[in-house]
Amino acid sequence: MIVIQGLTMPLTILDFFLKLTQFDFRILSVIEVLMAKYEFVPTEEIATYLHYNEKKIQAALTRLRGYKLVFLVQRHYSGTALTFIGYDALALKALVEKGVIAQIGPEIGAGKESDLRLAVNDEGSEFIIKMHRLGKLDFRATKKARAFLAEKRHISPLYESRLSAEREFEALNELFRAGVSVPKPIAQNRHIVAMHVVTGQDLYRIKKSEFETEDDILTLFDNILNELEKAVKHGYIHGDLSEYNIRLNEDDYPVFFDWPQYIKTESNQAKLILTRDVNNILNYFKKKFQLNLKINIEELILKYLDINIL
């Protein structure tokens, strides 16, 4: 059993978490491994892998389905696949065992492509876990179970979510090390990224009346541009930069988050994506503060983008 103390909140992931045995986790892990080969893992294969009889595995799977950790399908064979909650359980267990997470707190938001929760470490410090959720896991729509990795174009939502978390963690590490204003990354496992909390307020929620003078607004604009330029200088273009992915910290300084879709400055999309990011910022200042500001984007492009692709 995993020990996470003090869990009193009615949380989907955690309701069952304390009830899971090591055997349950072994089954989940085996399903995960075999999902590289099967969209639905045959019960028989799980049994063979674990040297248990199929009946015992089937009984455990039925229980795991009760916790919404797995899908069970009955086609020309009995098959199983992990749900996002099942994947959460494996990732959370790994992070608990690594000593990253001691307790998990309430959900603090759900983005379009993620769920965010507060978590606490052994020392009682709070941080954020961002659980990436890409693609839909709706197996009712799947006509037939098939081995799918042979078909290169089929990429499972769990795998896609893991890649997204890996990309975000990698970008946060690089950018944080380079001194760009991003949340400090802590750890990553599968589709989960742990990072420091940015206390403050999302940029889109800020009201014009919160600024005392126009100079304060211009300072914010300069700070945002400064961070954007620093990221670009280190080879990273955010790719979804807007008031929805910038937070102002306690010092009213902008922090950029939500990085999985970043592109590198050597990409042949760099000019297009950078221009879009910059325009989003300009539009925000125009809409919110009625300020027609200018950015010399050509200068940015000439300075930092690979001349060969322009």
Ligand SMILES: Nc1ncnc2c1ncn2[C@@H]1O[C@H](COP(=O)(O)OP(=O)(O)OP(=O)(O)O)[C@@H](O)[C@H]1O
């Ligand atoms: N490190 C952090 N500290 C504080 N709040 C955060 C942090 N990371 C994210 N948030 C909050 O959670 C929200 C969603 O985060 P994020 O944008 O990374 O997820 P997302 O699923 O990609 O969102 P979307 O697809 O809706 O843009 C943010 O708008 C922000 O308010």
Ligand SMILES: [Mg+2]
């Ligand atoms: Mg976002």
